[in-house]
Amino acid sequence: MLKISLVVLMALFGLSQALAAQDLCNDAHMKQMDEMIAKMTDAAKQKEATAALDQSKAAMKAGDTAGCMKHMDAAHKAMGL
C-alpha cells in the first residue's frame, strides 16, 4: 500500500515538473518574472537576470522554446532560484 502511494506521488511530481517547464515560455510567466526581478535587492544580480530574461523573451518571440528555456534558466539562477 505504502509502495503504491509512493509510486503515484512520484508520477504526479514528474508530471507537474513537465507541465512547469511548458508553462514558463509564455507572456504570463514573463510578466511574473518581470515582477520578481523588479523586487530583487542585489543590483548586479538584477542586471544579470534582466539580461537573461530579455534573451529568453527574444527566443520566445522567435519560437525557439529550447533557447527560451535556456535563458530562462540563467535568469532563474541569477535570481537565486
Ligand SMILES: [Cu+2]
Ligand atoms: Cu521564469
